[in-house]
Amino acid sequence: MDRTVFGTTSGGEKVELISFKAGRFHLSVLTFGATLYSFGFDDVNIVLNHGTLASYEDDPSYMGEVVGPYANRIAGASFSLDGRRFLLEKNNNGNNLHSGSACFGQKVWKVLGVGESSLTLSLSTPAGLGGFPGAHECTVTYLLTGSGLLSIDYAVTSDARCPVSVTNHSYFNLDGGGTIKDHVLTVPADHYVAVDESLLPVAVAPVAGTDFDFRTPHRIGERRNGAYDNTFCMEHGTPVRVEGKKAVMEIRTTEPGIQIYTAEFLSGDHEPFSGVCFESGRYPDSPNHPEFPGAYTDYGVTYRSNTSFLLEVK
Numbered sequence: 001m002d003r004t005v006f007g008t009t010s011g012g013e014k015v016e017l018i019s020f021k022a023g024r025f026h027l028s029v030l031t032f033g034a035t036l037y038s039f040g041f042d043d044v045n046i047v048l049n050h051g052t053l054a055s056y057e058d059d060p061s062y063m064g065e066v067v068g069p070y071a072n073r074i075a076g077a078s079f080s081l082d083g084r085r086f087l088l089e090k091n092n093n094g095n096n097l098h099s100g101s102a103c104f105g106q107k108v109w110k111v112l113g114v115g116e117s118s119l120t121l122s123l124s125t126p127a128g129l130g131g132f133p134g135a136h137e138c139t140v141t142y143l144l145t146g147s148g149l150l151s152i153d154y155a156v157t158s159d160a161r162c163p164v165s166v167t168n169h170s171y172f173n174l175d176g177g178g179t180i181k182d183h184v185l186t187v188p189a190d191h192y193v194a195v196d197e198s199l200l201p202v203a204v205a206p207v208a209g210t211d212f213d214f215r216t217p218h219r220i221g222e223r224r225n226g227a228y229d230n231t232f233c234m235e236h237g238t239p240v241r242v243e244g245k246k247a248v249m250e251i252r253t254t255e256p257g258i259q260i261y262t263a264e265f266l267s268g269d270h271e272p273f274s275g276v277c278f279e280s281g282r283y284p285d286s287p288n289h290p291e292f293p294g295a296y297t298d299y300g301v302t303y304r305s306n307t308s309f310l311l312e313v314k
Helices: 053-057
Strands: 002-008 014-022 025-030 035-041 078-081 084-087 110-114 118-125 136-144 149-158 184-186 191-195 201-206 229-233 240-243 247-253 257-261 277-281 303-313
Touching (some): 014 110, 025 136, 247 277
Antiparallel strands (some): 014 025, 025 035, 078 084, 118 136, 136 149, 149 303, 191 201, 229 257, 240 247, 247 303
């Protein structure tokens, strides 16, 4: 384990980079945003990152961050709960994306515990931040094993009832560079969340007969020019599989959905389609869709989830 100072935020807070090795596999995490900074094998890093803290503070792509209390979009930046209407920040075409200024990924986390190949970070946010009800306490635990398994555990509590969906927003490239359009993707999902032009849900639809059918393997770039930004409806524990030239990775989650985003709109120091996100969580806009599987924190009620990434070197 190695701990170094990565930089200082514009607000004067120190940010650490904490790194581990397990066999031929390696992992490093920033205390800014509980950000997954690197993950890979030997000298290959399979997640995109930035070289400076300033780039993370100014980055609109949420690269590697832990996003919460609510990841994805909330229509009209508002929702009703227990007879009250909550107004959030409009930061995405009149909607709320990834919680706005309340986003966990733009905060400096505290180191709660460090093991031989594990790290637990914690974050406290005040009540009403960004319009969300309740003060929140969140912990994230990263665990790396010598078999190439990266496990991420999330736990969130609050002192008021609040919709919650927490994810990691890493961009993966199993080749360590270049485009992900040639990565081969397998998603054992019979349904996906169809969206409108604002990427808000219109229906849970069958994948059969559509470009969203990855139940058998397809190259990401084979259809739609590789452009995907949709939630796939997952059965508990069934693995999503992505294969590059150098490695294969399986993603499993306890959450009901995985948003697969192929980075069509990346810019700056990373090209479009240079990574693919697997954002486990609830369906988009679930606070406004009672038919969707929702999750809520409350006093004494903890939201817990786990997502794992198993990396196999070819």
